[in-house]
Amino acid sequence: SKINLKDYKKTSFDVETVNLDIKLFEEYAQVNSTLEMLRQTEGDLVLFGEELELLTIQMNGHQLDKEDYQQEAGTLTIANAPDEVTLDIQVRICPQTNTALEGLYMAGSGDDTMFVTQCEPEGFRKITFYPDRPDVLAIFTTRLEADKRYATLLANGNLVEAGDVVDEPNRHYAIWHDPTNKPSYLFACVVADLDVLTDSYTTSEGREVTLELYAKSADIDKCDVGMQALKDAMEWDEVNYGRAYDLDRYMIVAVSQFNMGAMENKGLNIFNTACVLSSPETTTDARSFSVKAIIAHEYFHNWTGNRITCRDWFQLCLKEGFTVYRDQSFSADQQSSAVQRIDDVATLRAHQFSEDAGPLAHPVRPESFVEINNFYTTTVYEKGAEIVRMIANTLGLDDFRKGTDEYFRRYDGQAVTVEDFLSALSITDNKIENFIDWYRQPGTPVVSGHQSYDSTAQTLTITLSQQTRHVSGFDAPKPLPIPVATALFDKNSGGIVAERMLLLDQATQTFVFENITSEPVVSLLRDFSAPVQLNYDYQDEDLAFLLKYETNGFNRWQVTQMLVNRILLQGQSSKSSPDIYLQALSQALPVLASDDAMLAARLLDIPSAQELASAIQKDYDPELVKMQRESLYQQVADTFKDQWSELYKQLPIDAYEDSAEARGKRALRNVILDMALTADVNDAAEWAEQQYNHASCMTERFGALKAMVNHQVANADNYLQDFYQRFQADDLVIDLWFSVQASANNVSVDVIESLLMHEDFDWNTPNRVRSVVGAFSAQPTVLWTQDGLDMYTGVIKKLDDANPVLASRLLQVLARWNTLVEPRRQMAHDSLLDLQKNVTSKHVMESLDSVLNAAN
Numbered sequence: 001s002k003i004n005l006k007d008y009k010k011t012s013f014d015v016e017t018v019n020l021d022i023k024l025f026e027e028y029a030q031v032n033s034t035l036e037m038l039r040q041t042e043g044d045l046v047l048f049g050e051e052l053e054l055l056t057i058q059m060n061g062h063q064l065d066k067e068d069y070q071q072e073a074g075t076l077t078i079a080n081a082p083d084e085v086t087l088d089i090q091v092r093i094c095p096q097t098n099t100a101l102e103g104l105y106m107a108g109s110g111d112d113t114m115f116v117t118q119c120e121p122e123g124f125r126k127i128t129f130y131p132d133r134p135d136v137l138a139i140f141t142t143r144l145e146a147d148k149r150y151a152t153l154l155a156n157g158n159l160v161e162a163g164d165v166v167d168e169p170n171r172h173y174a175i176w177h178d179p180t181n182k183p184s185y186l187f188a189c190v191v192a193d194l195d196v197l198t199d200s201y202t203t204s205e206g207r208e209v210t211l212e213l214y215a216k217s218a219d220i221d222k223c224d225v226g227m228q229a230l231k232d233a234m235e236w237d238e239v240n241y242g243r244a245y246d247l248d249r250y251m252i253v254a255v256s257q258f259n260m261g262a263m264e265n266k267g268l269n270i271f272n273t274a275c276v277l278s279s280p281e282t283t284t285d286a287r288s289f290s291v292k293a294i295i296a297h298e299y300f301h302n303w304t305g306n307r308i309t310c311r312d313w314f315q316l317c318l319k320e321g322f323t324v325y326r327d328q329s330f331s332a333d334q335q336s337s338a339v340q341r342i343d344d345v346a347t348l349r350a351h352q353f354s355e356d357a358g359p360l361a362h363p364v365r366p367e368s369f370v371e372i373n374n375f376y377t378t379t380v381y382e383k384g385a386e387i388v389r390m391i392a393n394t395l396g397l398d399d400f401r402k403g404t405d406e407y408f409r410r411y412d413g414q415a416v417t418v419e420d421f422l423s424a425l426s427i428t429d430n431k432i433e434n435f436i437d438w439y440r441q442p443g444t445p446v447v448s449g450h451q452s453y454d455s456t457a458q459t460l461t462i463t464l465s466q467q468t469r470h471v472s473g474f475d476a477p478k479p480l481p482i483p484v485a486t487a488l489f490d491k492n493s494g495g496i497v498a499e500r501m502l503l504l505d506q507a508t509q510t511f512v513f514e515n516i517t518s519e520p521v522v523s524l525l526r527d528f529s530a531p532v533q534l535n536y537d538y539q540d541e542d543l544a545f546l547l548k549y550e551t552n553g554f555n556r557w558q559v560t561q562m563l564v565n566r567i568l569l570q571g572q573s574s575k576s577s578p579d580i581y582l583q584a585l586s587q588a589l590p591v592l593a594s595d596d597a598m599l600a601a602r603l604l605d606i607p608s609a610q611e612l613a614s615a616i617q618k619d620y621d622p623e624l625v626k627m628q629r630e631s632l633y634q635q636v637a638d639t640f641k642d643q644w645s646e647l648y649k650q651l652p653i654d655a656y657e658d659s660a661e662a663r664g665k666r667a668l669r670n671v672i673l674d675m676a677l678t679a680d681v682n683d684a685a686e687w688a689e690q691q692y693n694h695a696s697c698m699t700e701r702f703g704a705l706k707a708m709v710n711h712q713v714a715n716a717d718n719y720l721q722d723f724y725q726r727f728q729a730d731d732l733v734i735d736l737w738f739s740v741q742a743s744a745n746n747v748s749v750d751v752i753e754s755l756l757m758h759e760d761f762d763w764n765t766p767n768r769v770r771s772v773v774g775a776f777s778a779q780p781t782v783l784w785t786q787d788g789l790d791m792y793t794g795v796i797k798k799l800d801d802a803n804p805v806l807a808s809r810l811l812q813v814l815a816r817w818n819t820l821v822e823p824r825r826q827m828a829h830d831s832l833l834d835l836q837k838n839v840t841s842k843h844v845m846e847s848l849d850s851v852l853n854a855a856n
Ligand code: ARG
Pocket: 118, 120, 121, 259, 260, 262, 263, 264, 297, 298, 320, 373, 376, 805
């Protein structure tokens, strides 16, 4: 059943304190809880609970009988409760069979198991009966008890007491107390046998904080990157937002079975191993960089999410959008800010734009949902971050900081809304409240424009207009406030003659620049100042000009992307020729390769098939797009055929170093290696083997392996085998081994099926599933075939019951079936209809309903 934003009501009862006692046994766990509750409004006392075996329940010391409360699917209701209530509840749960990875679950198998929690958004109700909503804040005390082979017993807050269980020599316990008022989704506990890396940090307020990173003993040497990132993030938040940490202890635990990246539980973050472990030998630079970003993200949640939380789950973007904006800003300080912006925008365009263009389009703040887990989307996270960025840019650094200070001052300790956020940010400029429509309206705005130059008046007039598609089920779209960062370039000197932030907030508007002595080239949406699609009336020559003269790296990349899109996407008749693009590249590339290797690598990007597909509304032919992409790639490779060798050799393999410069060189070297293989440069296969054999780190080794596999060089299979043998014991590297095969250029459904049958494949480990099935889903030419669809929907069917969160995410990849060319479209439609008959989770059903709605 649907839940609506407009129906929000406070709970009748608030929780003051929670005492939890969790005892783990071989086959089950016993959870006893005591809740001190106070009435705040009229009405019944409602608790949520799922998959719980209720043993007993007492209210104010009296046993409740079956007729004293009402139990329905997912709720337990007590009518006529007094204003002050103490509830004692005993339940039994079974973490050992919890494959959904929500609530308390067992990860690992055999002798190597641990127990962890994932409570966001609604997992706590799988641990015990509770008013499991983000606006119910309480003080938690947690006692954990387990067999001593689980030496590590962790929960939120401070350790109060630990010891042996009386008369049970094999069991021990620990009691934790969290002094902060928190919602139940931030509860966490861990029962495991782990090693710990310890460090400390002194906050700007003088607090000594113990930092602990827990991992399996085999992984403890991969925790240094994460620990350093944590300290960097703590300092960054003090400097940039004036936010210091508030407890004496900060713990992070690595777990191999986890649905998402990581979770910001108060004082006790739980991380997917893939998002916290990192070492040069086993982790690519890209992964390692994202480890730092995710550590920072979860840390930043301590203020944006934990101390100030969401009133209800419709406000998810309140914490996620702001926190993503904060982690992106942190990352931009750790490398070239142009490259950071490029990567953020590329992700947004590939995933969020296509979400917004299809049947799963929803506002950054949705207005209704069946299953909130389905709304942890790129729209909520990444588009949410873009809104905060537009606000920050509109206000400027100082006023934005005044606004965020005000936000923390006003709302600390509360559960609030997007409106509250905007009202605090508006203290220096009340126009900021107009950004509310960005949160309410789905669809990516298209900004179109043209210019006219008046040589007598010496004025340049830019006309811009905006249009957003009308997404069914929502009001007709309104014009949004769109900041368009603009610069005018003199055609002769290449210098900037005017620079302005234009605010487009009407359907159509003109902007006049005075004293312009000759017609300039206009650069728009610099630094991607708004999450929109831009359609400006450019000549290819203008773009080539901008590639040469644009001052910042992001804008130069954006121009290459526009050129590539024009080459690949426009109708055959008006198609741009690649010549201008190739010529512009040949000017930019050699300089950049020595200047900023990471940026040079990005300039050679060709948008992914998914990103290109997101712009196609009808008759999308995956084969054709693939062919066009490959043919342009081939032309780039051939154009520079004589230069690859020299460029490659200018980037020798040095001793490993984790600096932005060294990472840039490694990235560019991998791009060049692939280009050289594409162009059939004589020794390129040998370079690849050399690079593999002499690699100083995983970026080099994996880059070489990937190139060999994609180009099917003679020895590729031997290297795949060597890679497997070297890293057999390391799950995260074996994930890479699976994914390189599943994403190979020439992959077939048979290959995927044999990977799924491999002895190391494991349906219960989301990372492993994603390494094969997720990688495969990025192969539209094979995915959208009868065999591909049978296989893929078969996987969703299989996971529907066991892990609905994962199943529903995999399903969302199929959202744009309706744009396919026949007969693929019909094939996909039939597969989805067939799937609909075979699934039962509300997660998958809700996604499937929306996806199938595209047909109407
Ligand atoms: N709050 C977490 C983060 O953004 C994500 C947790 C999402 N988990 C889920 N099951 N939907 O860092």
